[in-house]
Structure formats: structure tokens, C-alpha cells
Amino acid sequence: MVIGIIEDDRLLRKALDTDLKKQGYTTVLAGSGKEAAENINKNVDLLIIDIGLPDGDGINLYKEFQKNMKIPAIFLTARDEEKDMLEAFDMGAEDYVVKPFSMKVLRKRIEVVLKRKSGERVFTCGDIMVYSDRKQVFAGKDEICLTAREYQLLEYFIINQNQVLTKEMILENLWGLDSEFIEENTISVIISRLKKKLGTASEVIRNVFGVGYRMGE
Template identity: 60%
Template sequence: MTIGIIEDDLLLNQALDIALQNAGYHTICVHTKKEALSLLGKTEGLLLVDIGLPDGDGITLYQELRKKRDIPAIFLTARDEEQDMLAAFDMGADDYVVKPFSMKVLLKRINAVFKRSSEEQMLSCRDIALYPDRKQVFLKGQEIALTAKEYQLLEYLMRNQGQVLTKENILEQIWGLDGQFVVDNTVSVTINRLRKKIEPEAKQPEYIHNVFGLGYRIGGR
């Protein structure tokens, strides 16, 4: 497992590198926001992010890195301020550590994050990541707001990637018995609303495809 270390303090960066490698992790070490954007966001299983960087703040950096891929993060800071903590968690931080900290404690927190990540189910389709336990959907690392029916529809499609789902299938699964009483275009209307939120171009969908005369399919061609 690879951990990205984003810390401008050279001594602390080196200490983290040694401690993590001794614990069996691979590491990629950077010291600035510019280096992080250039080198990170591809293979790491976790990021350690210093909030105060010489060329920007770590919270904004993490927001940009998550556009590449949804990566867990633990934020490091010398400031024990509630506002910083809330901002970090709002951005999706998995934990928050105030300097100075014990390497043993940090390793325990890293293990806890990996354990949570391994236990949590995720459905993915290209740039879409859906977390059933949290009822959250991310597109290129950015959370998108869906209505209950839009979310249920997307989850149903993603659990059946590559399969053609008829309107009848969808009505029965998403609307249940109520599906007997909804209007005929309910499914297509909900599909169109969902497309506007996840498709780069709703009129030329890349994710949810119409299968003429049959229904809808996500993934595959």
C-alpha cells in the first residue's frame, strides 16, 4: 500500500517516510502543493496532508487531488483550531492529527482508516464512485447531490452494470408497489434528471445509455 506524504517540514517529512517504510508501507514524499499536484493522485491508498504548505493550503490541495480520484486523507497541522478541523472534515478528511504527535499513534490511525476503507463497499463506473453505506455519490472526486429516487436509480443501475434494465424492472425495484400507479414517463423523467447531474453532456450520454425498445444500461456499449 502506498501513502503520499505532503509535508514541507523536511525533518518531519523524513521521519514520516522512515516510520511508514519501517511499518511496511511504500511512500511518495513531496514538500509543496505544486509537487503534490504533479506526483500524487494516481496510486496512493492514503494521503498525509499538512494543512500549512509554502505555496498553498492543504485543504484546497486535497480538494484538487480528489478530482483525480477519491483518496482517504489524514490532515496534519500545528494548529489545534476547531475551524480548521471542521473545514478538513467538510472536505472529506478521514482523520486529523495535531503536531507534535506520536508516530505510534499516527500508525494506529492510519490502520484504522485502511480498515474502514476495506470494510466499506464502493460501486464504481469510470469517474463515478457510489458508497451504499453512506448513500453518497462522487463524480471525479466531487460529491453530487441526488434526490432519493435519483440515488436509488443510480445504485440499481450500477449494481447491474452492463445489463439492460427495462422500465418495468426499474419501476418495480425503485417504486415498488407504487410503480403500478406512477405515470408512464416517470422513469424517463428521472433518468433525464440524473443524466443532467452525472453526464458531461446530457444529450450525448456517456454513462446511462438508452437501449432502443428495451430499456437502459449503465456501463458497456
């Protein structure tokens, strides 16, 4: 996989280059929009673009790329402004990372985008990644072995993340028509087992007192 890094900060560009090469990626580097126009081609699978470039705006640069080649992009910026995020997403950006950021988190986001490009359904929340098609779950770098019910519950949570899910909704999703014969306490037991297996990554799953549960960063 080839990743294009368009970043004017020389030290950050070098750090990204070194880290991604260690992960097995091939990189193409550019420190400006002009260099990017010269170096980026259709062989690149993913772009990492700094919004603030010395010779223009990263979003406008991406607009130009999109005219000739459809390459997914993750934008980097020091500006945590909603309008920038929305404009980037409107242009087809896959993700948006605010500086300073964790290299580990960026690697995970890159992996998700590339998996999505390949057609595989991947869901992520914090350090948890769910590969829906092959029913695999990772907490950080560790693969987690779940029972069928635990997996079904986690997938339901992560697909509906940031939404409050009542116990009734969870019961119906896991057991369907048989949910009326299942005790509500069963949900608490399954969630407890699930969180124990996920370890510290499970902190994104929270109890909403008196209502149900919510998964979100």
C-alpha cells in the first residue's frame, strides 16, 4: 500500500515517513502543494494532508486531486474548527485528525480507511476495532476472543455508537422475538464479561444510569 504524506513540517513529515515504513507501507513525500502535484499519482492508495500548507490550502489541493483521481484522504490540522472538518468531509475526506495526535491512533485510522477502500466493513471506537465481515475484534494490537452473544452485542454497540441504547433495544437485537423471555439482568452479565475481555479499551462503553448504555469516545 502506498501512502502520500503532504506535510510542510519537516520533523513531522519525517516521523510519519519513518513510522509508516516500519508498518510496511510505501510512502511518497511532499512538503508543499507544488511538490504534491509533482509527486502524487494514481498509484497512491491514501493521502495524509496537512490543511495548512505554505503555498495554499490542503482542502483546495485535495479538490484538484479529486478531479483526476479518487484517492481517500485523512486531513491533519492544528485548527479544531467545525467548518474545516465539514468542508474536508464534503470533499470526500475519510477522516480528520487534530494536532497533536497519537501515532498509534493515526495508524489505526489509516488501517480502517484502507480496509474500507478494499470493501471490508470495519468499525472503530477508541482502541476497539471490529471487522464485521470476518467477525474479528481487536483491542489495540490484541485480538479478543468473544462468544457469539458478546460479539453480537459489541457490534450492535459500535454500529450505533454515541447513541443511548436501552436494555429493551439490546434484548430485542440479541434475542428478537424471544427477548420477552430473557431477564434484563442477562444484559448486565454479558456487558460485564465483554468489558473484562476488552480491558482498558472498554472504557468507551458506559452505563447511562436508569436508561441503558452508550458506546462512544
